[in-house]
Amino acid sequence: MLEDKLLIWKFNRGSREALRSIYEKYKDDLVTLAAALLTDKNLAEDVVHDVFVSFIESARKFRLTGSLKGYLATCVANNARNRIKANQRRYGVALDDANPAAADSNNPEHRAIFGENLGRLSGALEQLPYEQREVLILHSYSGMRFKKIAAQQKVSINTVQGRYRYAIDKLRSMLNGEVRK
Amino acid sequence: MRPADNINQLIKQLQLKASADLDKRVHDKITKAPA
Numbered sequence: 699m700l701e702d703k704l705l706i707w708k709f710n711r712g713s714r715e716a717l718r719s720i721y722e723k724y725k726d727d728l729v730t731l732a733a734a735l736l737t738d739k740n741l742a743e744d745v746v747h748d749v750f751v752s753f754i755e756s757a758r759k760f761r762l763t764g765s766l767k768g769y770l771a772t773c774v775a776n777n778a779r780n781r782i783k784a785n786q787r788r789y790g791v792a793l794d795d796a797n798p799a800a801a802d803s804n805n806p807e808h809r810a811i812f813g814e815n816l817g818r819l820s821g822a823l824e825q826l827p828y829e830q831r832e833v834l835i836l837h838s839y840s841g842m843r844f845k846k847i848a849a850q851q852k853v854s855i856n857t858v859q860g861r862y863r864y865a866i867d868k869l870r871s872m873l874n875g876e877v878r879k
Numbered sequence: 880m881r882p883a884d885n886i887n888q889l890i891k892q893l894q895l896k897a898s899a900d901l902d903k904r905v906h907d908k909i910t911k912a913p914a
Contacts (some may be wrong), residue, residue: 711914721905733895741900750905754912819889838890868890869886 710758719755721750724767727840728774734835735778737824743856745781749773771840775832775850782828806851830865834856 705818708716725746726863738871749770762769823831836842836850848858 714909714914716910717909717912718906721909723906725901726895729897729901730893731896734890734893737897739895742895745896746897747901747904747908751908755909757912816889816893819886819893834886835890838887839893866886873886 703762706760706762706766710760714759717754718765720753724770727767728770730873731771731835732774732778734823735828735831735832736781736822737776738813741781743779745774745777749777758798761772768840768842768846771836771842771845772850775836777826779832800847817868818873822869825872826868828867834850834869837862 705720709720721874728746728749729739732745733739736742736745752773753770769787779860823835826834830850833844833847835842836847844855844858844862848855851858
């Protein structure tokens with residue numbers, strides 16, 4: 699946290715080294731977060747690229763109020779959500795619907811991205827409605843509080859907690875083989 | 880323990896590496912950023 703504050707202080711004074719340090723420190727976590735949200739590594743890298751381009755442009759006026767990692771994770775989640783929304787507007791699918799392109803939790807593409815064991819998890823994640831997947835990943839992977847997720851999704855904390863419980867239950871069912879599509 | 884017994888633990892294990900291509904794209908932008 700202190701180290702991040704120092705990096706931001708330098709960043710706001712035009713230090714490219716500070717920017718490089720911030721990128722190197724958080725890049726893998728942010729790519730993982732975006733890939734878990736979008737279940738597509740190439741798209742995930744585009745999201746992280748765009749987030750850092752915007753971050754670079756905020757130099758000299760950036761003010762950190764919480765944690766830097768939390769701020770960047772929020773930017774990644776917003777960017778990923780906007781891409782999903784744009785895609786769904788194009789194809790006429792609601793954000794709350796499960797991804798119709800999701801085949802099953804044994805999809806080889808997911809195994810290629812995350813490896814054999816976690817690929818199954820990634821395939822199951824893709825079958826969740828986006829809002830539920832977002833709550834689960836932001837809370838369980840990024841450690842974001844339900845209150846903050848509720849503010850991002852513009853819904854109540856109860857709704858967010860409900861989405862979390864549904865997501866956990868569905869994933870558990872899918873991974874235990876109780877649900878076969 | 881079956882894989883689904885602890886979803887949270889599994890999710891925390893997700894870990895990808897940024898590709899060399901992404902590194903290059905971002906570092907190029909940083910290099911071009913005004914100092």
